[in-house]
Amino acid sequence: MEYILLIISAIFVNNVVLAQFLGICPFFGVSKQVETALGMTGAVIFVMTIATVVTYLLQKYVLDVFGIQYMQTITFILIIASLVQLVEIILKKVSPALFQALGIFLPLITTNCAVLGVAILAVRPDYNFSLLQSTIFAMSTAIGFGLALVLFAGLREHMELADIPEGMKGVPIAFITAGLLALAFMGFSGIA
Amino acid sequence: MASKTKSTFVNMVVVLFVISALASTALAFVYQATKEPIAKAKLEIKKKAIAQVVPEFDTSYNPIENMFKIALAEGDSLECYPTKKGGDFSGYAIKANTNKGFAGEFWIMVGFTPDGKIYNTAVLEHHETPGLGDKMQKSKSNWSEQFTNLDVPNIKDIDGDGILIEVKKDQGTVDAITAATISSRAFCDACERAYTAFKKIKK
């Protein structure tokens, strides 16, 4: 039950994009088409989960042990950057088609602050997460990111066909849409 | 213009290593330099909170150094900061948490006078909804003033559930923040937990 709540909370209630403002850049950058949004979601779920596991272990068994918590930001970001490289290399070999589709977005994940943000949140002392909890937290957060991204991509594809006023076309209307989506997601608040 | 270092393997490793080493050194230095102020800043916050919730006390007896923990249940304990005036205990600042908040756990400091009255309260950390739940902060509204000088031992437990500090909706005496009953209820819960801890000290 505790895990279910954690999952629901991370996906819906505290949606990483719509409530916490993390990962906004890819949210706007990779949301023009549902298909690419789905691909990006896959990549983020993968990177975010692994990154969180690795950084969690690093925090508990290196930084905390040696009392050098101040190295957190620097080590975390390096780990995430190298992980992305690794994913890129693996993807290139395993699924060239997917690589083709995601190639340009993968480097974006490095600067997807949601990945670093979740890694940092997962080791926050007041959460006191276990490794399993951290993993679930990261994965659910990534799914929440994907959910928001895919819904948003659908809405934007829909708007491609709509008659948006000149001044609102493109970025402005995308923000308004995101705002209204966030408004709708407020309905989930308090579920716990 | 100096020529660019070539991307040979040795160069790369050396450069990265040097940069990382420099960065760590710089950080270690800054960390050392800020360690004291950070600790002080944190202490300051705590001191301020304690001073807010208990009557004036003698600075000769440091409540932070004399902090002790009171266990409420297995793995659940609260910190208590006792203060003295003229040699006697004059107040107890208890740092209490609750997980019944609207947005998860929050922390408040509750000060008791030795006779069990709440002297005052202060919010330490919270994630309640801005504009609603955050009205429990003194800076946002005067809602929490109803806890000032609250004579807890003399509250009648109307519904007989053993809980004294409750909002009116739960047959208690506290007016809830409008449209933020959950936060109000959680605040009461934190106070109740602090009071339970206080009673244990008295024993």
Added chain:
Amino acid sequence: MSKLKIFTKGFFAENAVFVMLLGLCPTLGTTTSALNGLGMGLATTFVLVMSNVAVSLVKNLIPDKVRIPAFIVIIATFVTIVELSMQAYLPDLYAVLGLFIPLIVVNCIILGRAEAFASKNNALDSAIDGLGMGLGFAMALTMLGSIREILGSGSIFNMKIYQGDGALVFVLAPGAFIVLGYLIALVTKLTKKA
């Protein structure tokens, strides 16, 4: 490019938020009030100037292939410095900005400027560029923060300007998106005319 132009382009022509759409997370996440927006903007400016200078100084020493990791390390170092200093000397602001301080490291503006400007220009120009870009960013954040604070809390820089409650939604996530959306539409319209 004249020094003045390097400095001013960050305010309008290449404003990070309104035009380039960079650094959106802190833009939305920390602008619940004018003061928070300003604080975040200045913290970012500091990191931006320092990392720009550092990158431009060492640019020739770094082999191309490890350029990005090296830049990230440099940026992360300054971010951590800001984080520690803020914790020490501005604990209240730190409590509010919280997670977004370490996240400056992934703010695309900083790595972007390091890549696009500092790695190709001298230290002075890079510093001016960083300052201009940073202040432009800070300006955008303060603007957004002010609007949200006025609409959401009825105050600006914590000074009450009208009685009663504001529209809470502007303090929350939906309001942030909506205000920024209209703001970008407005800025685009104004700059297009000019």
Added chain:
Amino acid sequence: MLKTFTKGGIHPPENKLSADKKIKILPIPKQVFIPVSQHIGAPAKVLVKKNDLVKVGQLIAEQGGFVSANIHSPVSGKVFKIDNVTDTSGYKRQAIVINVDGDEWDDKIDRSSNLKKDFDLSSEEIIKKVQEAGIVGLGGATFPSHIKLMPPKDMVAEVLIINGVECEPYLTSDHRLMLEKAEEMLVGIQILMKALKVEKAFIGIENNKQDAIEHLNKLVKSYKGIDVVPLKVQYPQGGEKQLIKAVIDREVPSGELPISVGAVVHNVGTAFAVYEAVQKNKPLIERVVTVTGKSVKSPGNFLVRLGTPVKELIEASGGLPEDTGKIISGGPMMGKALNTMDVPVVKGTSGILILPKEEAKRRKVKPCIRCAKCVEVCPMGLEPFLLMTLAEKSMYERSEKEDVMDCIECGSCSYTCPSDRPLLDYIRLGKNQVGAMRRARSRK
């Protein structure tokens, strides 16, 4: 419960003004115009030249390819010229113009009106006769009929469906034919069955032609294997795929022909033409045309020689009304608007409909409110609103993915749209573009 097709459909006001008007023979005009493209496929090749003398029923243009049809002279007289003439498409196309002189028929044609029931021909012989007579689908599609009688090698026809639906509002030519030439038509059906080697034929008739249903029901008893199937009134039931679904509940797969589900569909008019060709040696030189419209003085059904200018038909039914806004060749749903009354009646002309200005005016187009009514009525299960938007935004790749080519252009979407959006116009544009894209692809 009456049978009908299950997906989509509309029920526009029927307006069958000329349903009880007997077929009148229209006098032969002074001059006829015979376009060489009266059918789907390649134009026929002209066999006559200026000043040639021709008889009624004489071959004047021959089949110009596999999918094409012969054309015979509907009149006797002298070839005046071979020139470009505006036809129902609104374009000028090659046509043979004949100045009429008397009414001299080819000797082989049996002009008597007695019913000839018996025939003793092989399938191949029938098909040859049909082909020679230049018979095409008379329901409006004008697909050469003999091709439909020759299923591809790997497919077998199981059932013949005769289209007596006439779902277009106003039109009554098929209705009258079923009443007045029922026996001939039934013999024609038997000939078609023989040609296709099928044992079973159904005549689908919409329930609003009760008299025809009763009449045929009486007669079919003496014809083996033919059944009348009354259908619920619903447009576009006359569409081949819809009719097959309604009568035998089979769905022709997207992009395939009816024969893929074992069905062959012919119009009642075609069945009658087949009778005349096989039993009377009479090629396709005349047809029944309805002239109708609310403002028309005396709406009626006429037996008309092909090539007769539309003007003559209109004169015969009381002249062009004052407030005429639109003259349509065909019905109101799928017909073509004419820009002149000089166009000739051709093999596919089932009716001439005259709409008053008030009804002909285009309504103001309003934004799509996404009410989904077009989706509801589309008999092909398409999403017209989307296809229109995609065409508007020139997104043809997606149009193709959204099955734009399945559209049968029945117009139900435009008819039902509360915002009066010209859905079908844009879908046609999409179809054209996708068609061009496909051709370009296959060239590669």
Added chain:
Amino acid sequence: MHQKNNKSMSKLIVSLSPHQLGTNSVNKLMYGVLIALLPTLFVSVWFFGLGAIIVILTSVLSAVIFEFLITKYVLKRENTITDGSAVITGLLLAFNLPSSLPVWLVIIGAFVAIVVAKLSFGGLGNNPFNPALIGRVFLLISWPVQMTSWPVPSPISNKFLGYTDVTTGATPLGKLAEAMRNGESMTSFFEKIPNYTQMAIGNMGGSLGEVAAIALIIGLVYMLMKKIITWHIPVSILGTVAIFTGILWLVNPVKYANPMFHLLSGGLLLGAIFMATDYVTSPMSKKGQIIFGIGIGVLTVVIRLWGAFPEGVSFAILIMNAFVPIINMYIKPKRFGEKAK
């Protein structure tokens, strides 16, 4: 003769088929919806008196005025007032507000509904979210106190002039949320709320248009008869709520309220009949509409029972609005002759 003929010919209208159009029109559909809303309008005025009239008039008028001003002066497009959609948005917004809401808040709600949620996207037909609900949720989140003060209804004869001076009380759903949090049993809970008959005629606290179940159902029947909407969305929503709450109730009747209560309380009927069926923001295919309805039903119950807001219909509809493009993309009507894949 030839000349004259040509002249008359040139007046012929040439266009592509079809040449005959149906009698559907946007105005007719919109006015149909308005007629269907009349019974509810009557009941709300009956129970909430002057307050209802003030809120409804303000909402409708400001919606229409905002639509007029923005289309004319900002978008510079053709006037769209006559299509009736702004009136419906205004009326539906009013039906989602308490009768004691200050006029200035009503105006803000109408502004958000019309300007932010509708015209920013290009007006009728382009908005992805239901405008009236966006207006309502915006107000609910911004001014929760005012938005959750529900005047106690009283028949018009008793207290006609009761706009500012009214007693307020919680809605049955608000009371349910209380009871559930306190672990109160349903038996004692049901003693505190109006009985089903009272609930069905609308004698309970709540938004203007949500209280009268019978009036709303009359509207539904009218719209179904006039073929303005089909049954798919309302039935799938109500069915899902009934089944979902029914299962919970069968499992633990002490803890969970019965389906009847859930159907009659709050804005469920108003939402299912008038808000979710909004053409613009609902899926195009029947299958899609059913999925949409089920989604709304499930989310409504989840938010009602476990969320912070006592009523979840508005949020549920808005959340499912966001799913509509995806639903439209993947749930296609079955094509005729579709080949098995």
